[in-house]
Amino acid sequence: MSKTNQNNTLLIVEDDEGLQSQLRWHFDQHQVVIAGDRAGAIEAIRLHEPPVVIQDLGLPPDDEGVEEGFLCVQEISKLAPNTKIIVMTGNADYENAVRAVAMGAYDFYQKPVDTDTLDLIVQRAYQMYQLEERNRNLLDMQQSPLEGIITADPAMMKICRMLEKLAPTNVTCTLMGESGTGKEVLTRALHNLSPRKDKRFVAINCAAVPENLMESELFGYEKGAFTGAAKRTNGKIENAHQGTLFLDEIGDMPLNLQAKLLRFLQERVIERLGGHEEIPVDVRVICATNKNLPEMVRDGTFREDLYYRICEMEINVPPLRERQGDKILISRHILKRIAKDQSQNITGFTREAVEAIEGYSWPGNIRELENKLKRAVIMCEEKSISPIDLGLHSAENIDINLRQVRQKAEKAAIQRALAISDNNISATAKLLGVTRPTLYDLLKKYDIQLTQ
Numbered sequence: 001m002s003k004t005n006q007n008n009t010l011l012i013v014e015d016d017e018g019l020q021s022q023l024r025w026h027f028d029q030h031q032v033v034i035a036g037d038r039a040g041a042i043e044a045i046r047l048h049e050p051p052v053v054i055q056d057l058g059l060p061p062d063d064e065g066v067e068e069g070f071l072c073v074q075e076i077s078k079l080a081p082n083t084k085i086i087v088m089t090g091n092a093d094y095e096n097a098v099r100a101v102a103m104g105a106y107d108f109y110q111k112p113v114d115t116d117t118l119d120l121i122v123q124r125a126y127q128m129y130q131l132e133e134r135n136r137n138l139l140d141m142q143q144s145p146l147e148g149i150i151t152a153d154p155a156m157m158k159i160c161r162m163l164e165k166l167a168p169t170n171v172t173c174t175l176m177g178e179s180g181t182g183k184e185v186l187t188r189a190l191h192n193l194s195p196r197k198d199k200r201f202v203a204i205n206c207a208a209v210p211e212n213l214m215e216s217e218l219f220g221y222e223k224g225a226f227t228g229a230a231k232r233t234n235g236k237i238e239n240a241h242q243g244t245l246f247l248d249e250i251g252d253m254p255l256n257l258q259a260k261l262l263r264f265l266q267e268r269v270i271e272r273l274g275g276h277e278e279i280p281v282d283v284r285v286i287c288a289t290n291k292n293l294p295e296m297v298r299d300g301t302f303r304e305d306l307y308y309r310i311c312e313m314e315i316n317v318p319p320l321r322e323r324q325g326d327k328i329l330i331s332r333h334i335l336k337r338i339a340k341d342q343s344q345n346i347t348g349f350t351r352e353a354v355e356a357i358e359g360y361s362w363p364g365n366i367r368e369l370e371n372k373l374k375r376a377v378i379m380c381e382e383k384s385i386s387p388i389d390l391g392l393h394s395a396e397n398i399d400i401n402l403r404q405v406r407q408k409a410e411k412a413a414i415q416r417a418l419a420i421s422d423n424n425i426s427a428t429a430k431l432l433g434v435t436r437p438t439l440y441d442l443l444k445k446y447d448i449q450l451t452q
């Protein structure tokens, strides 16, 4: 949460010492910060994040002019776009006051200072700031129902509410859904909402660990348990003690280990490989899979008793293509983040890009979306991302590209035929199966010169 929440800092940018102390005294119910020039003002903005700034337009070294004051307004607006700047101008300087507002100032005030009027303007600026901030927070809450999750889709919202209810319990949940739909992000959010949030979140991807290493990876081993077991090593389950254990791709758990995992889930004790001691472990277990577990149970590749044990609560995460409004909403959020990370001044998407994003089925879900956006930010040469930057081609673009491909091929064929026929028009036309007038038209169209 930003400092600005209950922040009543008032930054006064003014080089006249008399005015500085008059204003400081008048606004003593605020935390007043004074800056005498542009550099001081920017430093104070970074340090105090004031909701409101009163700024003189005549700042040194241009005390008599307004250029330095304008630069200051522009820099503050860029750095802290939500901050309300009230500019102070000379009595007859209405035009410059309006120019400052056009540059991003919130309001203006003409000297000499009448504190009652200035008071009103300043209080109104604070109110406006707070109102806008409340709106921003509401908007954030709507689009980010859980930490790291951006969604506007009703089914996803329901899942988020469900996770909030499950968080304080120890119920073992399994999230089912295609790859890249956010199963791990949802699990981390659940952990962060739970009383275990200050303990470890330990994730293991069952598909990524070779079958022969899985047992020692999960349960740990004693020194000498097998060749190469040089010292006692804890497994992932033990490492997650008092925290959350995330078993990703549980559908890939080798059948012979499923029984051992079931025993742990029932009795909450483990035995390290090569050990004889039963070690009690307190972990919350969350599983995820993109496989159809009921089908695997029917096929005999997943134990039925384990299935029921891990699915005390089953959560089906919908693919991106089925979520209402999420494609563009998540795209905008991710784009903002990537553009900021890479210091790129990209502001959004072209209309065609929005259509292409909406029209694509996203088989790789949000992970694919993230990858395409990363590529797009690198490729983009304008302020808005186009379908070509994304590697997505709208119907229009496919037409253009096909036409280009056809034209290129046609031109190359004509040049080859000319070369074979030694630039003889009749022979070339015959070779290409067109009439002489058609060939002349084509030579003109592709601007092909006959070399001697």
Ligand SMILES: Nc1ncnc2c1ncn2[C@@H]1O[C@H](COP(=O)(O)OP(=O)(O)OP(=O)(O)O)[C@@H](O)[C@H]1O
Binding pocket: 148, 149, 150, 151, 177, 178, 179, 180, 181, 182, 183, 184, 185, 186, 248, 288, 290, 330, 366, 367, 370
């Ligand atoms: N709702 C969302 N809002 C923003 N980013 C998201 C959202 N859901 C997922 N992501 C991002 O998408 C990427 C993939 O998410 P995650 O790894 O959680 O998917 P997964 O379903 O666990 O995938 P897999 O099955 O392949 O392990 C991550 O970088 C994650 O931050």
